[in-house]
Amino acid sequence: MSTLQYNRLCFHLKLAILWMLFSGAVFCIHVFASTTEVETNSDAGKFIMKSYFENYESLHDSSFEDFMAHQLSSSLCQGIPDNWNVGVRLSVRELSLVGEGSHRHLSSSIRLQIAAASIPKLPAHLCEVIVIQRLPLGVFADPFELQNPHKHKAFRDIAVFGDTNLELPSFQSNRSAVEFHIDAGFNILFMQNNGTEFNLLLPLDARYQPLDESGYSVVEIGEPDMLMRCSVEGKQHKQSCLFMSPPNEKAKSTSATVAWKIPAGMKVPRCPKLEATNFSVINFVIRRQILHICS
Amino acid sequence: MISLKPRSILLISAIFRVGLILFGEWQDTHVEVRYTDVDYLVFSDAASLMASGQSPYKRTTYRYSPLLAFLLIPNSFTSRCWGKFLFSASDLFVGLFIRIILKQRKVPDDLCTYSMLIWLFNPFTFTIGTRGNCEPIVCAMILWIIICLNNGNVVQAAFWYGLIVHFRIYPIIYALPIIIFLDPCFFRSGTKPLLSDWTSDQGKARQINSELTDKCVVCDALKSTFTRSRILFGLISGTVFLLCTGFFFRLYGWEFLHEALLYHLTRTDPRHNFSIYFYHIYLNYERELSVLEKLISFLPQFIVQLVLILCFAKDLVFCFFVQTVAFVAFNKVITAQYFVWFFCLLPLILPWSNMKLKWKGLCCILLWMGAQTHWLLWGYLLEFKGKNVFLQLWMASLLFLAANTFILIVLIRHHNYGPVFRQHTDLKTTKTT
Numbered sequence: 001m002s003t004l005q006y007n008r009l010c011f012h013l014k015l016a017i018l019w020m021l022f023s024g025a026v027f028c029i030h031v032f033a034s035t036t037e038v039e040t041n042s043d044a045g046k047f048i049m050k051s052y053f054e055n056y057e058s059l060h061d062s063s064f065e066d067f068m069a070h071q072l073s074s075s076l077c078q079g080i081p082d083n084w085n086v087g088v089r090l091s092v093r094e095l096s097l098v099g100e101g102s103h104r105h106l107s108s109s110i111r112l113q114i115a116a117a118s119i120p121k122l123p124a125h126l127c128e129v130i131v132i133q134r135l136p137l138g139v140f141a142d143p144f145e146l147q148n149p150h151k152h153k154a155f156r157d158i159a160v161f162g163d164t165n166l167e168l169p170s171f172q173s174n175r176s177a178v179e180f181h182i183d184a185g186f187n188i189l190f191m192q193n194n195g196t197e198f199n200l201l202l203p204l205d206a207r208y209q210p211l212d213e214s215g216y217s218v219v220e221i222g223e224p225d226m227l228m229r230c231s232v233e234g235k236q237h238k239q240s241c242l243f244m245s246p247p248n249e250k251a252k253s254t255s256a257t258v259a260w261k262i263p264a265g266m267k268v269p270r271c272p273k274l275e276a277t278n279f280s281v282i283n284f285v286i287r288r289q290i291l292h293i294c295s
Numbered sequence: 296m297i298s299l300k301p302r303s304i305l306l307i308s309a310i311f312r313v314g315l316i317l318f319g320e321w322q323d324t325h326v327e328v329r330y331t332d333v334d335y336l337v338f339s340d341a342a343s344l345m346a347s348g349q350s351p352y353k354r355t356t357y358r359y360s361p362l363l364a365f366l367l368i369p370n371s372f373t374s375r376c377w378g379k380f381l382f383s384a385s386d387l388f389v390g391l392f393i394r395i396i397l398k399q400r401k402v403p404d405d406l407c408t409y410s411m412l413i414w415l416f417n418p419f420t421f422t423i424g425t426r427g428n429c430e431p432i433v434c435a436m437i438l439w440i441i442i443c444l445n446n447g448n449v450v451q452a453a454f455w456y457g458l459i460v461h462f463r464i465y466p467i468i469y470a471l472p473i474i475i476f477l478d479p480c481f482f483r484s485g486t487k488p489l490l491s492d493w494t495s496d497q498g499k500a501r502q503i504n505s506e507l508t509d510k511c512v513v514c515d516a517l518k519s520t521f522t523r524s525r526i527l528f529g530l531i532s533g534t535v536f537l538l539c540t541g542f543f544f545r546l547y548g549w550e551f552l553h554e555a556l557l558y559h560l561t562r563t564d565p566r567h568n569f570s571i572y573f574y575h576i577y578l579n580y581e582r583e584l585s586v587l588e589k590l591i592s593f594l595p596q597f598i599v600q601l602v603l604i605l606c607f608a609k610d611l612v613f614c615f616f617v618q619t620v621a622f623v624a625f626n627k628v629i630t631a632q633y634f635v636w637f638f639c640l641l642p643l644i645l646p647w648s649n650m651k652l653k654w655k656g657l658c659c660i661l662l663w664m665g666a667q668t669h670w671l672l673w674g675y676l677l678e679f680k681g682k683n684v685f686l687q688l689w690m691a692s693l694l695f696l697a698a699n700t701f702i703l704i705v706l707i708r709h710h711n712y713g714p715v716f717r718q719h720t721d722l723k724t725t726k727t728t
Contacts, residue, residue: 101679144336165355169565169580208565208577215683263683265578 049161059175087115088243090226113195126231138219157181169208211267312383315425335427342367385431386424392438410642434639457535475608481716569629574689609714616640624699650709666698
């Protein structure tokens with residue numbers, strides 16, 4: 001190739017690359033001006049789990065329940081009639097695992113019921129339903145999958161808290177939790193007598209499990225924790241009020257856990273007799289070799 | 296015979312890649328399964344953090360040099376496709392560099408064109424860049440180093456080599472062959488080394504060069520190992536590497552060292568991958584591996600690399616290729632993106648191979664793809680159907696290693712080996728014969 005041809009080739013290549021960059025940039029800017037994205041882990045103080053992890057290092061059921069009890073008691077709205085709390089019912093109508101293999105979806109159907117008398121008093125457009133799905137050790141939710149705008153545009157906010165390291169096996173990881181915020185305004189305004197329903201589809205991935213003789217490990221996922229939060233005008237300033245179903249109401253909900261069977265490396269059971277036999281055979285062979293060398 | 300001009304090939308490749316990138320953006324927005332690689336999201340997030348003055352290592356699983364995040368900073372304020380365009384442009388440069396390297400050795404035009412097409416229209420390679428994987432940058436830099444060495448430009452080659460080792464650790468395996476390649480018989484101060492040309496009669500070329508090679512090995516051993524070009528290469532590449540590493544260590548501390556360097560040197564992944572070691576690592580992940588176990592996984596890699604270097608260092612490109620194939624095949628972790636490391640070198644060795652596509656070449660391709668597909672089948676059953684097929688998957692890894700080894704041996708046996716350079720006295724030798 002002559003120098004002139006080489007220079008012309010380089011020039012054309014540069015032109016092609018510049019055109020490529022320019023057209024791509026124009027198109028992408030146009031495309032992204034019209035798409036929406038799910039915000040995750042945004043404003044401080046907005047997520048309940050963020051507050052939890054500011055006080056605790058890892059997720060434990062007992063610590064979480066203590067924390068929630070404290071949160072509810074400290075968020076009692078001053079000057080708001082107590083009968084508001086009685087009117088709110090959040091329950092899980094259905095909980096199931098959809099799909100096969102290591103990547104599945106946790107499908108939950110949540111019913112919100114509010115006493116008719118309470119509805120007119122609620123600032124519906126400032127209310128949201130908060131669902132906290134605590135995950136066991138063996139599974140995790142991929143924060144990047146939750147950012148997919150195609151799937152999660154119905155939610156105001158979604159975030160994952162806790163151990164979000166995607167690579168660790170379950171025996172080296174900690175638990176995590178996913179918090180959903182769903183705008184409840186429309187649903188409250190047009191609520192029927194039997195309440196309104198929200199459907200959640202949470203993508204989950206299985207971690208590598210501890211070894212097991214059966215070759216499988218079973219992981220159980222329980223019901224999510226649910227509450228409603230409304231921003232109310234208090235006497236002096238705006239405040240957030242949390243509403244949760246009374247404990248005795250939770251017992252009425254349907255099946256509490258779903259089980260996920262995940263493949264695990266097979267642990268070979270120890271056989272002392274076999275080990276002893278192997279040892280004596282090896283011992284015998286070594287002795288014979290030594291005798292053969294010495295003779 | 297193909298009559299496409301190189302600029303037409305590059306232009307069509309560029310348009311094709313733009314189309315793929317735009318299609319990828321559409322797919323990400325409208326279809327459940329993303330086109331974009333997860334790694335690209337990692338790079339972009341790290342770049343955003345860097346743009347806002349924070350450490351890119353705040354982004355979990357970002358295990359690259361801060362240079363990569365720096366290159367992708369425009370993702371934050373122009374378009375998030377910037378990185379993909381950058382990687383695809385590097386992809387095109389690889390195609391151009393393949394042609395330049397082959398023309399340096401006076402390979403005929405039709406073979407150059409085929410070699411360019413093998414890279415530019417390989418489905419594996421054009422999806423890598425357009426999905427947002429950074430390997431094309433690495434490939435482009437490696438080929439540029441080869442161009443510099445072929446031109447006798449040791450200083451520039453050393454600079455880029457130091458940079459690429461900082462960027463991506465694996466090119467460190469090329470250090471010894473480069474040092475051997477900087478033979479004082481060919482690299483003399485004040486004179487540009489003479490490249491040996493591609494000839495259709497490869498046998499004749501081998502005979503002449505092998506005589507000279509024997510003489511030069513003796514000459515080299517008798518005189519000195521530490522020649523000017525070797526010392527220069529070592530000093531410059533080492534300085535560049537240490538400067539880059541030291542600078543980023545100053546900025547980001549131990550987190551940078553752990554994530555960008557030490558992680559890759561000590562990486563063991565219990566999750567299923569093509570490597571034969573994955574199942575052993577998983578079964579023993581809860582305990583520390585013994586020294587013997589670590590040695591067993593390291594020794595085959597080390598021995599194979601040493602043998603290949605000592606046999607083929609004079610034919611630098613071929614040495615790089617076989618080293619890379621062996622390095623990937625014997626590594627403790629193998630992912631599909633590692634294949635790009637030797638795909639960019641394959642078009643450079645094919646003009647010197649006497650293996651015909653029909654049918655030996657085709658058999659090798661089918662064997663490699665077949666072994667990979669076989670592994671993927673068991674991987675699919677494990678990951679997407681939830682079946683316990685760990686043992687079968689491990690057996691498929693063994694088969695994949697066997698296939699890689701077999702193909703490597705076949706390629707070596709069909710390669711017309713010859714040193715890249717010839718001595719200036721060659722001219723007198725060829726005139727008298």
